[in-house]
Amino acid sequence: MKANITWQEGVSFLGQTGSGHSVLMDGAPEAGGKNQGPRPMEMMLLGLGGCTAFDVVHILRKGRLAITGCQVEMDAQRATEDPKVFTHIHLHFIVTGKDLDPRQVERAIQLSAEKYCSASMMLKATVNITHDYEIIAG
Numbered sequence: 001m002k003a004n005i006t007w008q009e010g011v012s013f014l015g016q017t018g019s020g021h022s023v024l025m026d027g028a029p030e031a032g033g034k035n036q037g038p039r040p041m042e043m044m045l046l047g048l049g050g051c052t053a054f055d056v057v058h059i060l061r062k063g064r065l066a067i068t069g070c071q072v073e074m075d076a077q078r079a080t081e082d083p084k085v086f087t088h089i090h091l092h093f094i095v096t097g098k099d100l101d102p103r104q105v106e107r108a109i110q111l112s113a114e115k116y117c118s119a120s121m122m123l124k125a126t127v128n129i130t131h132d133y134e135i136i137a138g
Contacts, residue, residue, distance in 0.1 A: 012036060015043075041078070044123075045089070049074050051119040052091060055112035056105075060095070063104055068138055069096035086127045093133035100135050109133055 002018035011027035012034065025040050027033025038046070049072040060067045071094040078084045095105050109131050113120050120129060 010034065013040075041084075041086075044086075044119075045074055045076050048089065048117075048119040048123060049091065052109075052112045052117045053093075055116045056093065056095070056108045059108035059111055059116075060097075060100075060104065063108075065100055065104060066098040067095060067100065068098070069136075070094070086123065088128045088130070089123070090130045090132075093131065094136060095133060096136045096138045098137065100137075102135060105133055105135055 004016045006014045006016070008014055008024070011032045013025045015023045015025060023043070024037035025043060026036040027039065029035055053070050053072045057067060057070050060070075073092040073094065074089060075092075076089045077087050079087055093105075093109055113124075113129065113131060123129060
């Protein structure tokens with residue numbers, strides 16, 4: 001996997017992935033940015049959420065569950081001193097579908113957290129990551 005970061009101006013950086021996608025990251029105005037994109041640490045949080053949501057949807061579909069939606073709301077706390085690493089991340093899954101079995105949803109989340117999500121595996125060595133979920137019929 002390859003990626004490239006190019007400084008644009010101020011504290012704005014263009015990230016380009018090996019798969020051909022780009023994202024502009026920028027800082028808050030008080031840090032010299034123009035607020036034109038997500039912060040790098042927000043990107044890490046999004047990466048975690050995307051990785052685990054991908055797994056959960058894949059596992060539930062593979063189990064032939066009638067899943068119609070999956071959302072992950074994340075709440076992260078960071079250290080107050082530099083380096084301001086994540087200290088706790090809570091992931092709240094909202095899974096929508098027809099006749100979803102809570103045990104299967106819980107198991108899919110657990111499998112992602114403990115076996116499949118590469119981002120979770122890397123972060124859990126230094127971050128307390130917790131999960132919960134709700135199921136919405138639909």
